[in-house]
Amino acid sequence: MFHLMLQKILHKKWMAASLLIGNILLVAIAVSHPMYQEASRNRMLTDEFANYMKDNNAYPMIIDVEGLIRKNAGITDTERIRNLANTASEQFGIPETEKVCVRGLVSSVATPTAMYDRSSNELKLVIGSMSDIDKHSSIVSGKMYSNTITEDGYIEAVISQSAMTDSNLLIGEEMYFKSIKYAEKDLVKIRIVGVFTNSEDNDNYWVKSPSAYNNYLFIDPALFEQGFMANNTKKYNVNEHWYTLFDYTALKPYQIDNIIEITEQALRDNNNVYSNMATPDYIELMKDYAVKEKQISVTLAILQVPVIVLLCAFLFMISRQMLEMEENEIAILKSRGAGRLQIIWLYFLQSSFLALISFLAGLPLGKLICKVLGASSAFLEFAAKRNLRVEYSAEVLYYGLAAVLVSMIMTLLPVLKRSTASIVSVKRKRQRSKKPLWQKLFLDVIMLGVSIYGYYTFSSQEDELLVRVLSGQSLDPLIFLSSSLFILGAGLFSLRLHSLFVRLLYNIGKHSWKPASYTSFLQLIRTGGKQAFIMVFLVLTVAFGMFNTTIARTILANAEKNNDYNSGADIVMKEFWKNNAVYASHDPTQEVELSYTEPDFGKYNDLPGVKSMAKVYKSENTVVSTGKQEKPVTILGINTKDFGETTTLDRKLLDYNYREYLNVLSKNSDAVLVSINFRDKLGVKLGDQITYTITDDIKTGSGTGIVYGFFEYWPGYQKNKIIISSDGTSKSEEQYMVVAHLSAVQEKVGVFPYEIWMNMGGNTESVYSFIKDKNIQVTKFVDAVENKEAISREALFQGTNGILTMSFITILLICGIGYLIYWTLSIRSRELLFGIFRAMGMGKNEVIHMLVNEQVLTGVVAIIFGLVIGWISSRLFVPIIQIAYSATDRSLPLELITRDSDIARLLIIIGIVFAACLAVLIRQVYSMKISQALKLGED
Incomplete structure (x- = not known):
């Protein structure tokens, strides 16, 4: 059976290749959805934190906890904050970039050993330590402290530049503390040996700048612990401050709820005078992100629905075409004793074989699609400077398997009906011409009715929809579906109009058409149903292309115009x-x-x-x-x-x-x-x-x-x-x-x-x-140019541009493949007819002329229908869809933007595909063994 299946595939290799391409595209687009969604969410989350750091000049993901080790008391509260600082990374599931521990004795009076020109000879200073300070600071003057006590009993310390100026301290100055003993033995003696500053301006280690420590004498952390905290020493009040910084670029959206829960519990546990935790800025950032994430997820998912539906229809069309070519073979197999289950099993093997190849090829292609989408700056434009970080996951595999299952169902559905066919029933069927199911059920009219009802319903609720979006909720998916239903319904309805148009044109010149034109009209009238599918794809390609470019241009241009308008000028600033x-x-x-x-x-x-x-x-x-x-x-x-x-x-x-x-x-x-x-x-x-x-x-x-x-x-x-x-x-x-x-x-x-x-x-x-x-010193600063560039980098706008671009390219690709397949099969099935025409005296150029007429009456007319449908759908639905991209600063009335250059580019791309298909068809006509066809025609 497997050998027979391989022979079938090789015998119709081009049809099988087309089916395989459709399957691969379906899998790629299906898996690209969760991959792109996750990558977009990750980048949006990272951007939220990066923008916060840029705007506030503060690291966004930091736990800041402080505890007091009380004299003659326990250290339970401090142990709790230590545990939080040391285990938060593991609890959160993200790595830490820095962990800083600042300790200090409660401010004490220091007495210099030498007299200096000061208003007082006693200074209130803090003996402290800071972990890894030597790795993140540079010495302005002097040297870094030693990790041992000097021979004359002094502990070396370094101070910040602000401590030197504010406390009037000098390098080499020595002092002692009457009330503090080191390791409960000798009085503490400090010698200042250096002045430090931060080694790098953008070092996140410095949660507080060195200037904030204007009364600190920093000594070696090990000496501090040994002298004031060893053996559970409880003679002094010690402030212990922990700063734990996390790598926000490693944060995943699914971790947010857990992090918020842990953090809020920690805030409740550390809210007293002995242990205190500052409310982290990342909680608000994460909550804001959760609202945006929900909105973008729904929007991007709905935007992909039309192309997935069309891909399924494409697979159905290709498999049906293959089965029409194989009806005789199925009937022969039936006549030779093959059962229905055996025939279904044969096609199941074929479908499974193609599905397996599609799955293996679709996964990397889906990843490539995501990277291309991430570089999309506008519709059919790729200029983004950053790449998406795309990763495989279990969800991606589930989507891929679901796509494979759908493709198998779409290719096996026609088999179920034809597996009962006999030779007689096949011959009878070919003598009958049936209306397509959608025409009988008036699906086009129903879809148009539903979409127009949706349009009027939503257009009367624009204010409510705006409030809904600005409140953080996603736009009703039915709005997007209404626009897709309108385009699909109008595309099918255009086929009814096309049939009437061809008949009308035929009747107008019935007695004056030349043989080639006359024959092409008759061919279209008699076999109109056969090219219906491919005409629909062509109409939808143009309509969706125009609709998508209008959406992309409109939402981006309106957002940029509102930005420029609200800002007022390129730069708006106010000095202190x-x-x-x-x-x-x-x-x-x-x-x-x-x-x-x-x-x-x-x-x-x-x-x-x-x-x-x-x-x-x-x-x-x-x-x-x-x-x-x-x-x-x-x-x-x-x-x-x-x-x-x-x-x-x-x-x-x-x-x-x-x-x-x-x-x-x-x-x-x-x-x-x-x-x-x-x-x-x-x-x-x-x-x-x-x-x-x-x-x-x-x-x-x-x-x-x-x-x-x-x-x-x-x-x-x-x-x-x-x-x-x-x-x-x-x-x-x-x-x-x-x-x-x-x-x-x-x-x-x-x-x-x-x-x-x-x-x-x-x-x-x-x-x-x-x-x-x-x-x-600036108290207000608005950069309209930078804000405009940031708009195109936003996940929602970039995701929309990417999805719309991907949808158009996919539809264009399957349209080109379908168009080529249909006309290739049409020419091959009419080889005998061409021989008869040649035998009757029609030249080869007239045969070409006949084919060109058919292309014009199907392809060009379909493009015109597509442009009209795209224009109407844009005017109706883009203003409503625009609401999904509204911001609180929307000031200007909506302006629908469809540039002539966009339409020209769209038509050029379609024209290139159209011309390529036509060139292949003409080449096929010239390469036909016309002498054999001519002989058949004469016979």
Whole structure:
């Protein structure tokens, strides 16, 4: 039986190869889902921690516990924190990168042995030790301490630079502690031998910087233990502080729940005066991640459904084609005594053999697909700089086995029906022409009806869907399924229209068509059902391609536009402003006016690469009154010329050109522009006077303005702000804005700290080095360019681009294979017919012309149908799907984006595949043994 199966495969090697390719693709895509999902989750989790470290300049995954060993008491509490610090890595299941133990005696009085110029000859210092300090520090002056007591009885110590300056200590200085004895014998004598600093700026070992230890005398840890903690010594109060840092890059999503549970239990256990644990930042990071992870998992899973369905349909189509070619063989086997079970077993062996090869080849291909998806920066674009860390797992194998099982079912289903066929029934069947099942059941109409119902249902619930997504829930999967059902239903419905179109075209030129055209029309009319499957694939390839590129472009472009709009400029920063609040609070006369000291703005003229910049005063603590009513607003104080050169705004967002609004504002120093919702809420009209009151950290001031215009959008203005409460629910709050002259605000209210908005021409790298070189203290910093680049790197956006790209390439591949198979079989089955045509006087070029006509009437028409369906589905469903990618800072109206270049690229790719298939078919026609066919035709 196995030998017979191999002969069958070799006899129809191209069909078997096509079936094998379909199986491999199905397995690869199936296993790529859990692999890509896990890799995306891992990268998203790592990015959460990396971004936190970048934004907060603090290591994100650290356990910080502190215990007090009490004099003449037990050390139970301290033992508990030691145990936590030493076993947390094992409990968490992730490696530790650093473990730091800082010990110190409770602050004691030190008496220098020599007199120095100090206000007091007694110093309050801490004798301490720090594990591995010698490996993570560099000596600025002097040397590192020794691990033994000197011959004259001194313990060597090192100090930080801050200890040297704050405590006025010197290298070589010696001191003793009257109240402390070393090993309960001699008084402790310390000699300072060196000053240290951190050896590397970005060394995570230094949870607290060396400057934080401004009263510590660090001695060798072994000497510290021997002198103050050996033999269960309880003569002194010792603070013991443990910092355990974990490798967050090794953290896996499935470990999160366990880590949170262990950490929260540790927080409850260590919440007293003798043992205390700081609440780790990673708990909040992990909880936020869990919400995002759920959202991305559902979204990416649903996006893969259409391509998996089409792959199953492709396998069904190929296996059916093979069985149609083998119907005679099955009938002959039946006539020679083969039973139904034997025939099914033969095809089961064939299916199992192909499935095994598919499984073995599909696993590495799935991994390759994941790596390609991880490099996707946009639809059909690969420019990401980082690779995904893709790994095999038990779940991957389960998905692969499930795909193999599905492929076997899809290939065996047609066998069950045909295994009962006899020679007579096969001949009778070929004489009958049946409508496809989907046409009889009107599946296309049903799918269209369900999808349109879903569209109207979800479009009427857009606000509720937005709140649902912003609350951390995933979008209803039926939204994605509705769009897929619409495309599938419309694709099938287009076949009905195609049949009518061909008949109409045929009837129009029935009496004038040339023989080649006439024959091609008759061929399509009589065998329309046979090319239905391949036409559907072609329609769906174009439709899904257009739909996918619209989704990819729309979600990314809208996110980037919102980022640019909300930021206002390439760089938005605010310097630290000094004030006299402390001095004024100690003034007994209360005559000192509170004020700020403005930093030098002129230094920014030396910033490399800056195109323009503007001073912008922005305050959200402002109340505007119109006499009877008042509202909290955001006030924006600007210089119209500088602001106009630094910012941009899409012309479509305002009734007039953005610059015209600035020109109107510049006409009067008292002029203000207000948001339209403020006008509608308070009934403000042009020419009305408003009063604004600004409240700052140290002072309050008021001013007036005359309304000169209204706007709906303005750089940095968010009309509706989404507020997410602690319980996860969200609500929308309306925001109001007033734009005034900066000079007028400063004249009436006073000089407040303003922001600096910069146009850097899209390159902001020089700003970072400038801030560092000039030692500028920054209290606010927004880099819109970096944030825009970060959007395309987000797991949800990158995952979506990757899945959509993979889906399109897969559909294109199976469409090309299916298209080639169909027309190859069609030409071979019509070899006798071509011979008859040649015998009747039709030339070879006319045969080619006939085939080209058929290609145009099927392929080109299918592409047109696909473009129309893709365009309609994009307009209907992309605005709803966009909600899944909404952020709390969404300010601009949705803009559907389908670039002509994307459609051109899509059609070029399809055209190349189409042309390649056509070239193969023409070559087959020219390589046919036409003389034999001609002889058959003459006979």
